[in-house]
Amino acid sequence: MVEIDFEKENGLIPAVIQDATTLEVLMVGHMNRESWQKTLETGRACFWSRTRKKLWLKGETSGHFQEVKEIYLDCDGDTLVLKVNPIGGATCHTGFRSCFHHKYENGGWKIVGERIFDPKEVYEK
């Protein structure tokens, strides 16, 4: 029986966040045991912020919560995939639908994808 292996990487495992409808990969966050429990309890994706070193309920500032629809674990128990409904449509703090809005073309990174909001209007009110 597989279980989440939180110990492998200092208590944190990566969680790939995928749009449940379009299947676009929106972001990759990290979860510790506490954020995993909070994700299950609330039905909203909750991470451990490595930069702020605190629990991070995605959307707590912007209102752009991620409603969890399905959860998958990989063969060796060290990575999660969460299919979510991204409230508000934008996942990235820069206002783009996905954090993965740079596409590799001709040896460089080209901005692609859709900007849903202006971060100044969401975070600096």
Next chain:
Amino acid sequence: MVEIDFEKENGLIPAVIQDATTLEVLMVGHMNRESWQKTLETGRACFWSRTRKKLWLKGETSGHFQEVKEIYLDCDGDTLVLKVNPIGGATCHTGFRSCFHHKYENGGWKIVGERIFDPKEVYEK
């Protein structure tokens, strides 16, 4: 201009591997600068194996190479998404189409997904 930040996590960045056609997440591997270069040169996904501590051209043993179709980088340059054509149809060393073949249901992990090959026939010949 965004660039890949290999230094953030000891020279390794996670790479989410997604089926270019079905958009299913197949696996998450890790790349260092050398495997990134080899991926670009060969057009096939190449990782750094953290367990074997060596360069790992995915498919070199099984023949199940991943032909890279598109590459995306996230907002802070520390995670990649590769859309690939998975030769042979199976990504997981256990023979499943995806490494993420455990689904969370009723408090536990249920095996889901399709097994494409028997690992004994591929690896123990």
